[in-house]
Amino acid sequence: MSPNQHETAQDRRQYITFLATGQEFAADIMTIREIRGWTDTTALPHVPDYVRGVINLRGMVLPVIDLKARLGLGVTEATAKHVIIVVNAGERTIGILVDAVSDILTVTSTEIQSVPDVVRESQNEYVEGIAVLDGRMVTLLGMAKLTASFAGDKILEQAA
Amino acid sequence: MDPMEAIKQTYFQECDELLLAMEEGLIAMENGEADGEVINAVFRAVHSIKGGGGAFGFDLLVGFAHVFETVLDHIRSGQLAPAADVVKILLKAGDTLSDHVMAARDGAGEVQDTDIKAELYMLSGAGPDAEEAAPTEMEGIAFTPIRLDIEEPPCPAPCSWRIRFAPHAELYAKANEPFLILRELGRLGALEVRADLTRMPDLSVLEPDQAYLAWDVVLTGCDDRRKIEDVFEFVTDDCDLEIREDVPLPPLACASRTAAPEELQVPETVQPASAAQSDASSDKKPVLAAQALETAPKQIIRVDLDKVDRLVNLVGELVITQAMLTQRVVECGQTHSAAVSAGLNELEHLLRQLQESVMAIRTQPVKSVFQRMPRLVRELAAQTNKQVHLALEGEATEVDKTVIERLGEPLTHMIRNAIDHGLESPDERIAAGKPAEGSVKLSAEHRGGRIVIEVADDGRGIDRARVRAKAMERGLISASASLSDDEVDNLIFLPGFSTASQVSNISGRGVGLDVVRRNIVELGGRIVISSTAGKGSRFSLTLPLTLAVLDGMVVAVGNETYILPLSHIVESLRPKASDIRPFGSSGRLLNVRGGYVPLYSVADLLGVTGAQDDLAAGVVILVESEGVGRTALAVDTIIGQRQVVIKSFESNYRHIEGIAAATILGDGRVALILDIDGLVARCRENGRSREYLQAIGA
Numbered sequence: 034m035s036p037n038q039h040e041t042a043q044d045r046r047q048y049i050t051f052l053a054t055g056q057e058f059a060a061d062i063m064t065i066r067e068i069r070g071w072t073d074t075t076a077l078p079h080v081p082d083y084v085r086g087v088i089n090l091r092g093m094v095l096p097v098i099d100l101k102a103r104l105g106l107g108v109t110e111a112t113a114k115h116v117i118i119v120v121n122a123g124e125r126t127i128g129i130l131v132d133a134v135s136d137i138l139t140v141t142s143t144e145i146q147s148v149p150d151v152v153r154e155s156q157n158e159y160v161e162g163i164a165v166l167d168g169r170m171v172t173l174l175g176m177a178k179l180t181a182s183f184a185g186d187k188i189l190e191q192a193a
Numbered sequence: 194m195d196p197m198e199a200i201k202q203t204y205f206q207e208c209d210e211l212l213l214a215m216e217e218g219l220i221a222m223e224n225g226e227a228d229g230e231v232i233n234a235v236f237r238a239v240h241s242i243k244g245g246g247g248a249f250g251f252d253l254l255v256g257f258a259h260v261f262e263t264v265l266d267h268i269r270s271g272q273l274a275p276a277a278d279v280v281k282i283l284l285k286a287g288d289t290l291s292d293h294v295m296a297a298r299d300g301a302g303e304v305q306d307t308d309i310k311a312e313l314y315m316l317s318g319a320g321p322d323a324e325e326a327a328p329t330e331m332e333g334i335a336f337t338p339i340r341l342d343i344e345e346p347p348c349p350a351p352c353s354w355r356i357r358f359a360p361h362a363e364l365y366a367k368a369n370e371p372f373l374i375l376r377e378l379g380r381l382g383a384l385e386v387r388a389d390l391t392r393m394p395d396l397s398v399l400e401p402d403q404a405y406l407a408w409d410v411v412l413t414g415c416d417d418r419r420k421i422e423d424v425f426e427f428v429t430d431d432c433d434l435e436i437r438e439d440v441p442l443p444p445l446a447c448a449s450r451t452a453a454p455e456e457l458q459v460p461e462t463v464q465p466a467s468a469a470q471s472d473a474s475s476d477k478k479p480v481l482a483a484q485a486l487e488t489a490p491k492q493i494i495r496v497d498l499d500k501v502d503r504l505v506n507l508v509g510e511l512v513i514t515q516a517m518l519t520q521r522v523v524e525c526g527q528t529h530s531a532a533v534s535a536g537l538n539e540l541e542h543l544l545r546q547l548q549e550s551v552m553a554i555r556t557q558p559v560k561s562v563f564q565r566m567p568r569l570v571r572e573l574a575a576q577t578n579k580q581v582h583l584a585l586e587g588e589a590t591e592v593d594k595t596v597i598e599r600l601g602e603p604l605t606h607m608i609r610n611a612i613d614h615g616l617e618s619p620d621e622r623i624a625a626g627k628p629a630e631g632s633v634k635l636s637a638e639h640r641g642g643r644i645v646i647e648v649a650d651d652g653r654g655i656d657r658a659r660v661r662a663k664a665m666e667r668g669l670i671s672a673s674a675s676l677s678d679d680e681v682d683n684l685i686f687l688p689g690f691s692t693a694s695q696v697s698n699i700s701g702r703g704v705g706l707d708v709v710r711r712n713i714v715e716l717g718g719r720i721v722i723s724s725t726a727g728k729g730s731r732f733s734l735t736l737p738l739t740l741a742v743l744d745g746m747v748v749a750v751g752n753e754t755y756i757l758p759l760s761h762i763v764e765s766l767r768p769k770a771s772d773i774r775p776f777g778s779s780g781r782l783l784n785v786r787g788g789y790v791p792l793y794s795v796a797d798l799l800g801v802t803g804a805q806d807d808l809a810a811g812v813v814i815l816v817e818s819e820g821v822g823r824t825a826l827a828v829d830t831i832i833g834q835r836q837v838v839i840k841s842f843e844s845n846y847r848h849i850e851g852i853a854a855a856t857i858l859g860d861g862r863v864a865l866i867l868d869i870d871g872l873v874a875r876c877r878e879n880g881r882s883r884e885y886l887q888a889i890g891a
Contacts, residue, residue, distance in 0.1 A: 075863040076753060077849055078799035087842055087855060087863045092510040094842040094855040094863055125845045 044142040048164075050171055051118060051131040053100045053109075057171045058131070059138060059164065064122045064176040068134055071115040082108055085130055090119065097128035103179075122176035129179075138171065140164045145173065196398050204245045208294045211238040212287075213564050219284050220567055227268075227275040235283075236265040242294065251297040257306050258293070261286045263317045273316060282312045288568050353414075354421060357435040359389075359407035364431035366402075375408065377424045382414030407433075498594070501554050505741055508544075508551045509838035515544050516859035552593065552739055559637045559646070560588040562600045566608055566635060573612045580619055580629055581612055586636035592644050593739035599716055600646070600736075603709045607648040607732045608633060610706070615652035615730055625727065627651065643718075644738055649731040655724040657681045664690065682722050682730075686710045714818065714870055716740060717760055745837050745866060747858070748814070748828040750795045751803035755828075756837055756856060756866040763815040763823070765831060770809035783813060783825045790815070791873075792825040798851065798872050805829050818869045826869075839866065850874075 074086030083102035243258035616631035724730035796804030853868035
C-alpha cells in the first residue's frame with residue numbers, strides 16, 4: 034500500500050460501510066467474518082461500558098463491543114434491528130455492535146485522506162483514514178488496532 | 194514444510210520416545226533388573242538415536258552415542274557386568290546423550306562430555322583413538338539401523354541367517370511380489386520378518402510407484418546359503434540384498450517390545466498408497482503380530498493434536514446442542530411423547546459415551562512426566578551430597594494431555610523441595626537411626642474422578658516451630674492464632690512465605706511454593722502437605738482428569754447465570770437473618786454452626802444489578818479454596834448441577850479477574866465460570882478482609 038506505486042488492483046480495497054451514531058464508518062472487507070443480528074449478551078464484570086459482554090457464536094465465546102460507546106458517544110440501546118459485525122483481525126475475533134450495515138465500497142488508495150487532527154489521539158489510533166466518495170465522507174477504521182485497543186489492559190484498569 | 198525438516202522433526206520425536214525407553218531400561222538396571230531384554234532395549238534405543246543422528250550429520254551426538262553404545266554392547270555380550278557403579282556411569286551417559294539430542298534439536302552449543310566419555314572408555318577398555326574413527330565410518334549406513342552389523346558371532350555353529358531385503362522400484366515394475374518371496378523364504382525354516390519403514394516418507398510426498406519398504410529377516414533352520422540365494426534369484430538385480438550368517442538369537446521378543454509399536458503404527462496410514470506395497474505390509478502383519486503376541490503391542494497411530502482438539506470441540510458443541518434440543522422439546526410440551534423422550538435419552542446417552550471416548554484420546558499416562566524425574570533426582574543428589582532413592586508408582590495412570598503438560602513444573606518443584614529441605618544428609622540420617630540413603634516416592638493414582646499425585650520423603654519433616662515463627666515474622670499469622678499441625682504445615686504455601694534467606698540454588702529458582710499452589714489451583718486442583726516430625730513429609734496434589742470439562746453448580750444472580758466449580762463447593766445452605774453479622778465498615782460474617790466465615794454477595798463482587806438485597810432470602814454457598822480458605826458466597830438461587838464444557842474467551846479478549854472461563858448453556862447463552870480465588874482476592878486487595886482473617890484466627 035505504498036502511495037508511490039502505480040495504481041494496481043492491489044491499491045483498491047473493498048470496504049464494508051456501517052452506520053453508528055449517524056456517521057458512516059468502513060472496515061476492510063477482508064477483516065469481516067460475518068454479520069449477524071443483535072442477540073442479548075452475557076455481561077462481563079469489571080469491564081468498561083463499551084464492552085457489552087459475550088455471545089455464543091456457534092460455540093465460540095465472542096466478546097461484543099459497542100462502537101458508539103467506544104467512540105465516547107454513549108451506550109447504544111440495542112434492539113433487534115441492530116447488527117453485530119464479527120471481525121477477525123490480528124489474533125482476536127470480536128463482535129462490533131453498530132446501528133446498521135449499509136454498503137460495500139471499493140476505494141483506491143488515492144481516495145484515502147489522512148486523518149485531520151481534530152480528534153484526540155486515543156481515538157485517532159484506530160482510524161486509518163477518511164475516504165471521500167461522491168460527496169460522502171466515510172471514516173475507515175483499522176480493525177486490527179480497534180480489536181487490540183479494546184482489550185488493552187490500561188483501559189480496563191481504569192474502569193475497574 | 195521442507196520434507197527434510199519434517200523427517201528431522203520425526204527423528205526428534207522418536208528420540209524423545211527412545212530416550213524415555215533408554216532411561217526406563219537404565220533405571221531397571223539400577224534396580225538390579227538387568228536381564229537381556231532390558232539391556233537390549235537400552236542398546237537399541239541408543240543405537241537408533243545414533244543411526245538417525247548420523248543421517249542428519251549430528252557428529253557430536255553420533256560420536257558420543259557410539260562410545261556409549263560400545264559400552265552397552267560389552268554389557269550385552271557379557272564382557273562387562275552391569276554392577277552398580279557401571280550403571281551409575283550409564284545413567285550419567287544417558288543424561289549426556291539426552292543433552293546431545295537437545296543440543297542437536299535446538300542447534301545449541303556443545304555439550305560437555307569429555308569426562309563422561311573418558312569414564313565410558315574406561316569401561317569399554319578402548320582408547321579414544323581406536324573409537325573415534327568409528328563414527329565417521331558409521332555415517333554412510335547410519336540411516337538403516339539394522340541389527341545386522343551389531344552382533345559379532347562368537348558362536349561356532351551358526352544356523353540362522355540375517356537377511357536384509359530392500360526392493361527397488363524396478364522389482365515391483367517387473368511384477369514381483371515381496372510377499373511371495375518372503376513366503377518362499379518361510380518354507381526354508383522359521384522366519385521372523387520385520388519391515389523397515391524408516392525410508393517411508395509422509396503420505397503427502399509419497400510416490401506410489403516408488404519403493405520405500407525394506408525387510409529385515411531372521412531365518413532359522415536353514416543350513417544352505419544357496420537355498421536362500423535361490424529364493425531371490427529373479428530379483429537380485431532389482432534389490433539390495435544382504436545375507437549373513439548369524440548366531441541363533443535367543444529372544445526376539447525383547448527387541449520387539451520396544452520396536453513393535455513404532456513399526457506397527459505406520460502401515461495404518463500408508464496402506465492406500467501403493468497396492469503392491471500395502472499388500473505386502475498388511476500380509477506381513479500377522480507375522481509381526483504372532484511374533485509379538487506375548488507382549489501384545491497395541492496399534493498406535495500418530496495424530497496431530499490439533500485434529501484431536503477440533504474433534505473435542507465439535508463434540509462439546511454437540512453436547513451443548515443436545516442440551517439445547519432437549520430444552521426446546523420441553524418448551525414445546527412434547528415431553529409426553531414417549532418416543533421423543535426415549536430418543537432424546539438415547540441421544541444423551543450416546544453423546545456422553547462419545548464425549549468420554551473423545552476425551553480418552555487425549556489422555557496419556559503420567560509416565561512421560563515421571564520419567565523426567567529420575568534425572569532430576571540424580572542431579573540434586575549430586576549437588577546436595579545426599580543419597581536419594583526415587584521410587585515411582587502408578588506411572589500408567591492416565592490424564593488429559595493438558596494436565597500432563599502442566600504437571601512437570603509443580604512436580605519438579607515438589608521433588609526439589611523434598612530433597613533439598615526434606616531429606617537430611619547421610620550423616621544426620623545415620624545419627625537419627627535411618628538408612629543413609631533417603632527415599633523419595635512419587636506416585637499417581639485415580640481417586641474419585643481426579644488424579645492424586647503424591648511426593649513423599651522420609652526426611653526430617655516440617656519444623657513447625659520454625660514455620661510458625663517465620664509466618665509470624667512475615668505477618669502472615671497473628672501471635673495468638675491457634676493453628677492445628679496441619680494448618681501450620683500448610684502455611685508454607687502462603688504467598689510471601691518463601692524468602693530470600695531460604696533460597697538455595699536448588700529450591701530457590703525464584704518460584705515459591707505459593708506459585709506452585711497458584712498454578713495448581715488454576716488447573717482446578719489442590720495441593721496439601723502433611724508431615725510427621727522425623728518421619729518425613731508428603732505433598733498431595735489433586736487434579737481434575739481433564740481441563741476441557743468441569744463439574745459445576747449453576748446459580749442465578751440477578752439476571753445473570755454463573756457456574757461455580759463444584760470442586761470448591763463445601764455445602765450450600767439457607768442462612769437465617771440472625772446468622773449474618775455485619776463486620777467492619779461494609780463486611781459481613783456468616784455464622785456456620787458456631788464458626789464465622791466471611792460472607793460476600795456475588796452480586797456485589799461482580800456488580801450485577803437486580804439481585805436480591807436481602808442475603809437471608811437467597812442461598813449461601815460455602816466454598817473452600819486454597820487461596821482464600823473458607824468463604825461464603827451469597828447467590829439468589831441454585832439452578833442445578835451439570836457438567837459444562839470450558840470455553841476460553843481470553844484469546845479473544847483478556848483475563849478478567851474473578852472469571853475463570855465461560856461456557857455455553859443449554860439455551861445457547863454464554864454463562865461465566867467463576868474463579869473463586871480471584872473473585873474473593875479482589876475484595877481482599879481492598880483491605881477489607883485482613884481484619885476478618887485476624888478476627889477469626891486464620
